[in-house]
Amino acid sequence: MDRLDSLESFVAVVEAGQFSAAAERLGIGKSVVSRRVSELEEHLGARLLQRTTRKLSLTDAGREFYPRALQLLEDLAEAEQSVSSGQRALSGRIRIATPLTFGLLHLKPLLNDFMQTHPGVILDMDMNDGQVDLIQEGVDLALRIGHLESSSMIALPLAPIRAIVVASPDYLATHGTPETPEALSEHQGLCYSNLPEPQKWRMTDSTGKVHTVNMNPRLLVNNGDLILEAATAGLGICLSPTFIAYQAIRDGRLKPILTDYQIPGATAYAVYPSRRFVPTRVRALVEFLKHLLGDKPYWDEGVLS
Numbered sequence: 403m404d405r406l407d408s409l410e411s412f413v414a415v416v417e418a419g420q421f422s423a424a425a426e427r428l429g430i431g432k433s434v435v436s437r438r439v440s441e442l443e444e445h446l447g448a449r450l451l452q453r454t455t456r457k458l459s460l461t462d463a464g465r466e467f468y469p470r471a472l473q474l475l476e477d478l479a480e481a482e483q484s485v486s487s488g489q490r491a492l493s494g495r496i497r498i499a500t501p502l503t504f505g506l507l508h509l510k511p512l513l514n515d516f517m518q519t520h521p522g523v524i525l526d527m528d529m530n531d532g533q534v535d536l537i538q539e540g541v542d543l544a545l546r547i548g549h550l551e552s553s554s555m556i557a558l559p560l561a562p563i564r565a566i567v568v569a570s571p572d573y574l575a576t577h578g579t580p581e582t583p584e585a586l587s588e589h590q591g592l593c594y595s596n597l598p599e600p601q602k603w604r605m606t607d608s609t610g611k612v613h614t615v616n617m618n619p620r621l622l623v624n625n626g627d628l629i630l631e632a633a634t635a636g637l638g639i640c641l642s643p644t645f646i647a648y649q650a651i652r653d654g655r656l657k658p659i660l661t662d663y664q665i666p667g668a669t670a671y672a673v674y675p676s677r678r679f680v681p682t683r684v685r686a687l688v689e690f691l692k693h694l695l696g697d698k699p700y701w702d703e704g705v706l707s
Contacts, residue, residue, distance in 0.1 A: 406478070408442035409471045411435045412450060416468055417537050417675070420458060427540050492683040493522030499534040499544040500527065503626040503646055504670070508701070509545070509691075516690050523683050531596055531624055536675050542684050544673045545691075547643075555673050556680075558688055561695035563668040564644050564706060567603075568656040573636040579659055580639075583613035586660075590638030591617030596624045603641050605663040613663070630656075641665065648701040658705075670695065 414424035415435060425432040443450050450464035460468060500509055505527070513525055528534060528541070536544055536555065547563050567586075569579075580586050583605050593600040600622060603615045620638045623629060626646045633640040633647075634655045640647075650656040672688045674680060 403438075403441040403445055405442070405445070408438040408445070409475060411438035412442055413468065413471050413475060415439060415451065415458065416460065416464075419537075423538055427537075492520040492686055494681060494683055495524040495526055495542075496681075496684055496687060497526040497540060497542045498528070498687075499536070499539070499541045500529055501531050501545065501547060502529045503531075504545065504547065505529045506627075508645060508695075512691060512694055516687060520683070520686070523687075536673070542674060542681070543687065545670060546673050547670050548668045555675060557671040557673045558692065560670045560672050560688075560692050561699045562697065563670050564702060565641055565665040565667060566644055566647060566651075566658050566705070567605075567639060567641050567660045567665070568633060568647050568651065568658055569639040570634050570636045570655060571657055573633075573638065574657060574659070576636070581660075583615050583660060583663060586615045586617060586639065589618070590620035592621045592629045592632050592638040592640035593617060593619045594624065594626060594629060594641075595622045603665075605660065605665045607663055643668075644705050645699070645701045648705045651705050 411424065411428065411434075414428055415421055418424040418427055421432050421435050421439075425435045428435065439451065446463075446467070448463040448467075449461050450467055452459045452461050452464075506529070513527075517523060517525060528539070533546075534541055534544060545560070546557075569589075577589060580589060583603070586603065591601065591603075601617045601619055603617055604612060605615075606612050621629065621632050626642065629640050630642060630646055630650060632638065633642070634650055639659070644651075647656055651658060672691060674684065674688075
């Protein structure tokens, strides 16, 4: 029995929740994973997993053994990386999940630069606005925007995400410019439907008072690009992240309004399943993105005061 392989297979089964998903994650056959776990149990003289036709669960011995096995693998990976990172060029596949619009607008040029710098790295990208199960899908790194709930995932802040209320000059010339948040309720709203309450817009005035506006939606859609296009076409007012609206604002196609009010922001995070077996190439990509985005991302320049 190779104890390292057996430990790796056991931890993969616990994290993936099933032998088939663990096998896919490890790139080996399901029977191999099952055999390795069985050999580990035989070596320890204890059953670690309770197997039923519907699910797997940890036994008492398994619950005690799992964090120790995880720590052993983390220590080994850290030791290997500390020795090998300076000895060879980055190589291998990085599977990335990212929101569609952010990926197209901002990750595409950055990742092109990363691939040119590290020609041995292969990027495998899943670009959509839905939540991806990192473990089940075998994702090495996800970029997520918002307020993350506490979980076992590791989340590293990459950049602040700020929002701004905008409309086209033609729309404002025709319908007037709202001077207060409450006046927005008289206008057509272009709303991002992936939010829990897409029609409720909140902003804070200089005294700290929070204003909540129930918008009259002209458009509800789960894609920021479509909202931006509708806004520049003069179809209504939108509350947009600056990373989407910044170029249209600089070009004069959209005009910021209600700029004296503060709008709740969010954060762009790099998220990965755990510190265990985080390859050097993944760590390098995270640091690359954090360095280029940072606390004052380029899309906010000249857009926010």
